[in-house]
Amino acid sequence: MVQFFLESERVTELVTHLKGQKPVFAPHRKGRKSFAFERVEDAADVVLDYPRVMHSIRKFFLPPRETLMTFDLAENDFSTADVQPSDAIFFGVHSYDLGAVHRLDYNLGKGHPEKNYITRRQGAVFVGVSFEPDAYHFCGSVGIDPMDTSGFDIFLTKLLDGYIVEALTEVGEQLLNGLDLPAHEAGKPARGNFQQHIYLPQAKLNEVMAKSYDNPVWAETAEKCVGCGTCNLVCPTCYCFNVEDTVNIQATGGTRDRHWDGCMLREFTGVAGGEVFREHLADRQRHRVFRKFKYISDETGQPWCVGCGRCTAYCTAGISIVNIVNRLVGDYEKVAVTPI
Amino acid sequence: MNQFQMASPTEARDLYSPVMAVISKVEKMTELENLYTVVLPDGAELGHKPGQFIELSIFGVGEAPFSISSSPTHRGEFELGIRRVGMLTEVLNRMEVGQKVGIRGPFGNGIDIEQFKGRDVLIVAGGIGLVPMRSIINYVIDNPDDFGKLHIVYGSRTDEDLLFTEELARWEADPKIDYHVTVDRGSLDWKGKTGVITTLIPGLELDLEKTVCCVCGPPIMYRFALLALKSKGLPERNIFMSLERRMKCGVGKCGHCQINSTYVCQDGPVYHYPDIKSLQEAL
Numbered sequence: 001m002v003q004f005f006l007e008s009e010r011v012t013e014l015v016t017h018l019k020g021q022k023p024v025f026a027p028h029r030k031g032r033k034s035f036a037f038e039r040v041e042d043a044a045d046v047v048l049d050y051p052r053v054m055h056s057i058r059k060f061f062l063p064p065r066e067t068l069m070t071f072d073l074a075e076n077d078f079s080t081a082d083v084q085p086s087d088a089i090f091f092g093v094h095s096y097d098l099g100a101v102h103r104l105d106y107n108l109g110k111g112h113p114e115k116n117y118i119t120r121r122q123g124a125v126f127v128g129v130s131f132e133p134d135a136y137h138f139c140g141s142v143g144i145d146p147m148d149t150s151g152f153d154i155f156l157t158k159l160l161d162g163y164i165v166e167a168l169t170e171v172g173e174q175l176l177n178g179l180d181l182p183a184h185e186a187g188k189p190a191r192g193n194f195q196q197h198i199y200l201p202q203a204k205l206n207e208v209m210a211k212s213y214d215n216p217v218w219a220e221t222a223e224k225c226v227g228c229g230t231c232n233l234v235c236p237t238c239y240c241f242n243v244e245d246t247v248n249i250q251a252t253g254g255t256r257d258r259h260w261d262g263c264m265l266r267e268f269t270g271v272a273g274g275e276v277f278r279e280h281l282a283d284r285q286r287h288r289v290f291r292k293f294k295y296i297s298d299e300t301g302q303p304w305c306v307g308c309g310r311c312t313a314y315c316t317a318g319i320s321i322v323n324i325v326n327r328l329v330g331d332y333e334k335v336a337v338t339p340i
Numbered sequence: 341m342n343q344f345q346m347a348s349p350t351e352a353r354d355l356y357s358p359v360m361a362v363i364s365k366v367e368k369m370t371e372l373e374n375l376y377t378v379v380l381p382d383g384a385e386l387g388h389k390p391g392q393f394i395e396l397s398i399f400g401v402g403e404a405p406f407s408i409s410s411s412p413t414h415r416g417e418f419e420l421g422i423r424r425v426g427m428l429t430e431v432l433n434r435m436e437v438g439q440k441v442g443i444r445g446p447f448g449n450g451i452d453i454e455q456f457k458g459r460d461v462l463i464v465a466g467g468i469g470l471v472p473m474r475s476i477i478n479y480v481i482d483n484p485d486d487f488g489k490l491h492i493v494y495g496s497r498t499d500e501d502l503l504f505t506e507e508l509a510r511w512e513a514d515p516k517i518d519y520h521v522t523v524d525r526g527s528l529d530w531k532g533k534t535g536v537i538t539t540l541i542p543g544l545e546l547d548l549e550k551t552v553c554c555v556c557g558p559p560i561m562y563r564f565a566l567l568a569l570k571s572k573g574l575p576e577r578n579i580f581m582s583l584e585r586r587m588k589c590g591v592g593k594c595g596h597c598q599i600n601s602t603y604v605c606q607d608g609p610v611y612h613y614p615d616i617k618s619l620q621e622a623l
Contacts, residue, residue, distance in 0.1 A: 105345075118349055254400055
């Protein structure tokens with residue numbers, strides 16, 4: 001694989017080159033510490049050195065809110081919303097966020113493949129960028145390296161004064177055509193160290209989780225948790241949704257929309273008549289963590305958490321998923337070594 | 341490389357568009373419950389199995405899951421027994437014969453008919469739990485050669501809450517059906533038994549090995565019904581239960597109906613008891 005060198009000053013030139021071929025979505029600075037993926041209007045606005053965007057690129061394939069159909073109340077009829085392939089370049093994606101998209105591919109494609117999601121996934125090109133782990137990243141513990149190029153069409157590895165550019169697919173090669181870049185010969189730098197770790201790999205976590213249903217950590221976490229659902233909202237592998245009808249102000253018609261929902265919210269399991277099947281926050285915390293490390297993991301062998309650190313970084317109550325999992329690991333090992 | 345292969349666009353389906361079906365009959369069963377008869381376009385068959393459910397929607401109000409109350413042996417239309425308990429069912433209650441509602445489905449597994457064939461069938465239904473169980477009961481009644489004895493155990497809050505009263509009278513009069521009913525609180529006119537549903541189970545005359553049982557009722561009922569069935573000596577492998585959860589999609593995507601690792605809309609709503617007895621959230 002040929003590697004090229006891109007000086008930091010030439011990132012704008014690369015974005016402009018790509019933007020001439022397909023729409024480009026990339027991280028933009030939104031505040032002192034916050035970043036968001038947005039469509040690039042001015043290539044100079046693109047930020048490649050960022051810790052994480054609040055909402056991953058999931059939002060382009062499974063939008064926070066989307067219209068499934070438009071209905072006419074007089075006719076009592078409907079038309080299904082037209083969904084288009086994204087057919088765009090997602091530039092500056094971190095490896096854990098692409099890992100999350102791959103997991104959504106599994107969930108929304110499995111059993112009953114969903115047209116809306118799968119259509120939007122068509123034509124998506126991914127340009128990755130390496131990153132320096134911050135105080136929240138722990139993707140190394142779930143098998144995702146900051147310099148992992150797999151699944152990307154093009155990957156940029158950060159150097160002190162620029163980036164190593166690799167075209168990893170034919171699509172990636174073609175997109176780089178016409179850009180005059182010098183070859184990079186010197187190899188790749190060592191990656192930065194993680195400050196956060198889960199102490200065991202998923203293969204062992206399966207055993208740990210199987211013994212953790214009644215661990216006191218759920219109730220203890222619930223004492224801090226306020227049930228706001230932020231962790232669900234920012235998680236790149238969460239895909240649960242609710243469906244609601246909205247009537248227009250003329251009351252002639254409206255839309256049936258779906259929007260992201262979260263298992264940490266009380267109403268999530270509520271049914272007509274008032275029954276709530278996961279009434280306690282402890283039950284909901286367990287469900288959230290088991291969704292990431294047990295239920296789908298037992299099926300696929302893979303953690304369904306990608307170690308982005310968002311649920312911890314944005315938690316309104318200071319709850320850390322790494323601390324929860326490590327507590328389960330610690331309690332499991334304590335039991336395991338207790339002499340009879 | 342994507343380690344989790346994505347389905348191709350040609351395999352992808354529009355999962356959420358309903359077909360518009362006509363309400364052909366509405367029968368008031370109790371103060372809160374109606375029986376709606378629904379006909380699909382061109383009289384198409386719903387093609388369901390006993391125990392399955394559909395998603396019914398009214399534009400501008402929303403969509404919710406409902407058990408199918410009629411047996412697939414009842415052709416050309418299907419029935420939904422619906423309690424008026426939320427906004428959608430309140431609006432449905434005000435609709436008239438001839439109006440249309442959106443239908444998606446059938447969804448869920450329904451009962452495994454092969455497991456039931458040649459067996460005695462015991463139905464334990466509490467309150468509105470009779471609605472889905474009726475699809476099984478009538479299936480068994482309509483296919484007498486495929487099944488042994490039919491036992492029906494039905495409990496209701498009061499005698500005024502009893503559903504399908506004409507059918508109940510027929511089941512009671514049918515010498516081939518072992519029918520038992522009780523109410524928690526009877527009115528002055530009530531001549532039958534009073535007490536919770538579990539009081540009916542000890543007195544049943546069951547061929548324990550030959551009998552398969554299906555339980556459906558309010559959440560509180562399952563544990564007590566299970567205890568009664570187990571102390572009666574019914575093997576766990578002969579017990580099935582139909583569970584209720586919130587559902588928005590019916591196709592295993594929206595996440596609401598998940599019980600531990602299982603999705604009720606995919607693996608349920610009818611579960612084989614040994615499969616869910618280790619799932620703490622199930623009951």
